[in-house]
Amino acid sequence: MEKKQFQAESKRLLEMMINSIYSQKEVFLRELISNASDAIDKIYYKALTDENLSFNKDSYYIKVVTEKENRLLKIIDTGIGMTKDEMEANLGVIAQSGSLAFKKENELKDGHDIIGQFGVGFYAAFMVADVVTVISRALGSDVAYKWESKGADGYTIEPTEKDTVGTEIILKIKEGTEEEHFDEYLEDYRLKTIIKKYSDFIRYPIKMDVTEQKPKDDTENEYVEFTEEQTINSMVPIWRKNKNELTTEDYENFYNEKHYGFDKPLKHIHISVDGSIRYNAILYIPEKIPFDYYSKEFEKGLELYSNGVLIMNKCGDLLPDYFSFVKGMVDSEDLSLNISREILQHDRQLKLIAKNINKKIKSELLSLLKNEREKYEEFYKSFSRQLKFGVYNDFGMHKEELQDLLMFYSSKEKKMVTFDEYISRMPEEQKYIYYASGESYDRIDKLPQTELVSDKGYEILYFNEDIDEFAIKMIMNYKEKEFKSVSSSDLGIEADENDTTSEKEANEHQELFAHMKDVLIGKVKDVRVSKRLKSHPVCLSTDGEVTIEMEKVLSAMPDNQNVKADKVLEINIHHDVFQSLKGAFDHDKDKLSLYTNLLYNQALLIEGLPIQDPLEFTNDICKVMV
Numbered sequence: 208m209e210k211k212q213f214q215a216e217s218k219r220l221l222e223m224m225i226n227s228i229y230s231q232k233e234v235f236l237r238e239l240i241s242n243a244s245d246a247i248d249k250i251y252y253k254a255l256t257d258e259n260l261s262f263n264k265d266s267y268y269i270k271v272v273t274e275k276e277n278r279l280l281k282i283i284d285t286g287i288g289m290t291k292d293e294m295e296a297n298l299g300v301i302a303q304s305g306s307l308a309f310k311k312e313n314e315l316k317d318g319h320d321i322i323g324q325f326g327v328g329f330y331a332a333f334m335v336a337d338v339v340t341v342i343s344r345a346l347g348s349d350v351a352y353k354w355e356s357k358g359a360d361g362y363t364i365e366p367t368e369k370d371t372v373g374t375e376i377i378l379k380i381k382e383g384t385e386e387e388h389f390d391e392y393l394e395d396y397r398l399k400t401i402i403k404k405y406s407d408f409i410r411y412p413i414k415m416d417v418t419e420q421k422p423k424d425d426t427e428n429e430y431v432e433f434t435e436e437q438t439i440n441s442m443v444p445i446w447r448k449n450k451n452e453l454t455t456e457d458y459e460n461f462y463n464e465k466h467y468g469f470d471k472p473l474k475h476i477h478i479s480v481d482g483s484i485r486y487n488a489i490l491y492i493p494e495k496i497p498f499d500y501y502s503k504e505f506e507k508g509l510e511l512y513s514n515g516v517l518i519m520n521k522c523g524d525l526l527p528d529y530f531s532f533v534k535g536m537v538d539s540e541d542l543s544l545n546i547s548r549e550i551l552q553h554d555r556q557l558k559l560i561a562k563n564i565n566k567k568i569k570s571e572l573l574s575l576l577k578n579e580r581e582k583y584e585e586f587y588k589s590f591s592r593q594l595k596f597g598v599y600n601d602f603g604m605h606k607e608e609l610q611d612l613l614m615f616y617s618s619k620e621k622k623m624v625t626f627d628e629y630i631s632r633m634p635e636e637q638k639y640i641y642y643a644s645g646e647s648y649d650r651i652d653k654l655p656q657t658e659l660v661s662d663k664g665y666e667i668l669y670f671n672e673d674i675d676e677f678a679i680k681m682i683m684n685y686k687e688k689e690f691k692s693v694s695s696s697d698l699g700i701e702a703d704e705n706d707t708t709s710e711k712e713a714n715e716h717q718e719l720f721a722h723m724k725d726v727l728i729g730k731v732k733d734v735r736v737s738k739r740l741k742s743h744p745v746c747l748s749t750d751g752e753v754t755i756e757m758e759k760v761l762s763a764m765p766d767n768q769n770v771k772a773d774k775v776l777e778i779n780i781h782h783d784v785f786q787s788l789k790g791a792f793d794h795d796k797d798k799l800s801l802y803t804n805l806l807y808n809q810a811l812l813i814e815g816l817p818i819q820d821p822l823e824f825t826n827d828i829c830k831v832m833v
Contacts, residue, residue, distance in 0.1 A: 208365040211295070222359050232387075235335055236271075236398065237405035238328030239282045239376055241516050243269040244409045246286020246374060250346060253287070268412040271402070271439075275393050280336075280378045288345040288372050291352045294364055298329065298341065298354050329376075333358055335392055336378035342367055343374040399439050408444035408515030408538075415439055444515055446487040446538055450477050462491055465510070467534035470495040473586050476535075476571050480563065484556050486539035488564060492572070493532060496589040500532070507531035509564075512538035525561045529597025529609060530568050532590050537564070565608075572612055576625070584623055587614055595678040603681030610682055615675070616648055618657070618667040626685045629666055638699045639691035642668040644676055644756035646815060655743035655813065656693045662741065663700060667693060673760040680752065694755060696748045696775050698739060712736065712780055719792045719799075720778070726803040727776065737777035744784040747810045748775045755814050776807055801827055 247267045254262035272281040289297065332339045337357060344351035351369035356362035369375070381389045391397040395417050402413055417437045423429040445453065445461050458475040462468065472491035479487050490509070499505045507528065508521030515538060526533055541556050576583040587594075594613060598606045614623040619632070629640060641660050645651035651669045660667055670676055679690045691699060716736075723734040732750055740746060749755060750773040758772045778785060784806070791799035808824045811817070818824050 208363050210361060210363050212361040213359065232334045233392075233401050234405065235331040236282075236392075236401050237516060238331045240269055240271075240402070240406045240409060240413060242329060243282060243284035243286060243374070244411055246284050246288070247411050249287040253346070264411075268414055269409070270414045271398055272416065273393050273395070273398070278380045278382075278393065280380055280392055280398075282376045282378075283373065284375075285371065285373045288348070288374055289341075289343040289352070290345045290348060291364060293345065294341065294343065294352055294354045298356075298362070332376070332378055335380055335389055337381050338379035340377040340379075341374060342369055342377070344369040344372050346372050348372075402439045405517045406515075407440045408442065408512070409440055410442055410515065412438040412442065413440045444487075444512075444538065446477070446479075446489050446536065450479075453477070458489065458491075461489065462534070465536070467491055468493050468495070468497060472534075473582055474571065474575060476567060478564070478567055484539065484541050484559050486537055486541070486560050488535060488537040488560075490533050490535035490564070490568065492568075492575075492586060493534060494585065494589070496532070505531075509533070510536035511542075512536060513542050514538070514540050518542075522557075524557055525564060527561075527565055527597070527605070528600065529593055529605060530565065532593060533568055569608060569612070576612065584614070587623070592672060592674060595672070595674045598678040599674060599681050603683075606682050610685060613678075615642070615668040615670065618643075618652075618661065618669065620666075624668075629668065630686055630688060632666060633688070634664065636701075637663075637665055638689075640668065640685060640688050641665055641691050641693055641698075642670055642676075642679065643693045644670040644754065647671055650815070654693070655740055655746040656748065658741045658743070659698060659700060659739035660693050670756070673756075673763075676754055676757050677760070692749070692754050693739075694746075694748050696735075696750045716780070716789070719788065722792065722796070722799060723776070723778075723788075723803045726800045727807055730774070730807065731776045732773045734776045734778065737779050740777060740779035740782070742782075744779050744782040745806045745810050746777050747814055748777050749773055750775060755816065759816070776810060778806070801830060805831065 247269075250260075250267070251262050254260045267285045269285075270281075270283040272283065273279070274281075333356075339356055341354040342351060343354070351367050352364055353367040354362060354364050378392075380392055381387070383390045395415065398415065399417070402415075406413060414436055416434050418432055418434045420430040420432055423431045445457065455475075458477070459471060462472050462475075468491075471494055473494040474492045476488075476490040476492075478490070488509070497505065506521045506523070507526055508519070508523040509525045510517060511519040511522035511525065522537070525537055537560060539556065539560060572583070572586075575586065591614070594609050598609050598613070610626060614625055616622070617624040617629065620628075626640065633640075643651045643654055643657050645654060648669050648671060651657070651671065657667055670679070676692075683689065720734045720736075724731070727734065731747075737746065737748075739748075747755060753761075753770060753772045755772050755774070758770060761767065761770045778788070784802075788799065788802055791802055805824075805827050808818050808827075
């Protein structure tokens with residue numbers, strides 16, 4: 208028996224591995240199974256180039272065995288095995304990859320895939336085991352060797368006997384503590400769960416002797432235990448199957464099996480790319496928004512596989528935030544992995560995959576919008592807020608990608624429409640895309656500010672979510688048409704004869720408006736003749752970029768910066784109320800102040816803004832009634 212020491216650096220790395228590298232100890236089994244799969248792959252590849260070697264796939268498997276009484280867990284494979292020199296090279300140096308070396312030596316590029324980076328992954332076993340024993344007999348050798356280690360102190364190698372080619376890894380599972388429940392790695396149900404989670408799509412059978420119960424003598428009162436060998440993994444992933452072989456039901460079943468959501472997916476996207484980077488993906492657009500979508504607990508991301516082995520449950524880098532509702536998985540054989548399989552060593556490939564996925568999601572949503580409008584509107588009800596936030600976020604960086612996916616309720620069509628549909632109906636003389644904001648479509652319908660735009664026959668988009676105007680401010684214009692709020696002081700509508708008369712009368716009543724402005728000093732920027740009002744006596748409009756609805760949103764935020772819209776009180780000089788204003792100005796300035804405050808508060812109520820002093824407002828009403 209030879210006693211060997213790990214290299215100094217390897218020893219330190221092993222100590223780190225045992226104590227901190229992996230966030231979840233259960234991945235040790237994933238690593239050992241991946242290495243076992245690699246060992247079988249190597250025989251397969253050799254069989255392709257060696258006419259004296261045949262490969263019958265049915266003869267190759269991985270078996271997981273437990274001996275609870277001895278606290279032993281065994282992972283047995285029928286793969287290529289290791290010589291003594293290979294044991295020292297692969298197991299004596301941390302991060303030495305036998306699979307990687309094999310691939311390089313054989314110039315293996317487009318042959319059978321080799322998953323593992325044998326070496327570091329193997330040492331994950333020490334997270335759960337006090338002693339790790341490896342018994343291996345190499346292909347073409349009559350001699351077997353046993354490698355054994357208790358951790359960082361070193362290892363021994365000695366000859367042993369083994370009847371068949373392959374490798375057997377034996378873990379002496381640690382005793383459980385209050386903090387660490389190592390006993391679970393000796394339980395059939397737990398091992399099955401781990402295998403299904405990480406290694407379900409390994410291409411060779413992963414077998415276990417599983418103890419089950421069945422009724423005794425056709426009665427349901429007594430049960431008898433029996434043990435049978437079961438294949439735990441499904442082996443063939445759905446994403447590697449031909450799309451023509453799969454049905455909608457197949458995709459929905461996969462959605463349910465992976466627990467992507469409790470709903471039915473609205474649409475599935477199956478991607479197979481074989482170019483500069485190779486990957487397969489199955490993505491789902493959910494029907495309903497997850498209950499925790501806007502909570503801190505929600506974590507975006509797609510499952511990430513490397514050659515069928517799960518390496519990340521949630522890879523957030525694969526999805527932009529605005530498409531964070533997308534569920535699914537990506538599998539690529541081109542991803543290079545470092546010591547933990549959880550952190551990508553070279554992320555250039557990942558970024559390329561993410562870019563392609565982003566384009567594909569957008570194109571599928573546009574296709575849904577064009578060809579399955581009802582489905583798209585169903586999706587939009589759930590996720591429109593996320594798309595709008597994507598437009599607003601990062602200073603509008605992604606507006607070009609998302610603006611064609613947005614829809615808003617139309618005053619003319621009485622349904623949701625896109626910007627493109629709106630522009631297609633615009634009269635030639637119309638300069639702007641008009642919108643109106645409010646808490647509901649019904650309230651927006653009744654806004655006084657919409658009268659002139661509606662009378663001109665122009666369509667108005669209704670904004671009823673707090674994010675809407677902020678997103679539009681980032682877009683600024685669509686196909687060279689600027690967005691304009693109906694509450695803007697300048698609507699960009701050409702003056703007609705009535706407007707000219709109003710301008711003349713406004714000049715006549717400058718002193719009246721100046722007095723009203725003084726009454727409302729600090730509350731409004733100006734008091735003006737309204738060119739937009741027809742039947743209503745008064746309304747508020749705004750100068751500048753901040754609208755009244757934006758002011759409401761900003762005021763409700765915890766870090767309220769007290770941002771205010773520059774409000775303008777507009778008076779309809781053709782309304783009967785204006786005659787009362789004129790009369791008060793000529794004969795009773797106190798009454799004019801009373802009327803001014805009443806009209807201002809009335810305008811606030813129309814906008815859904817709070818009245819600063821409700822008691823004063825009710826007293827003013829009483830004064831008018833007396």
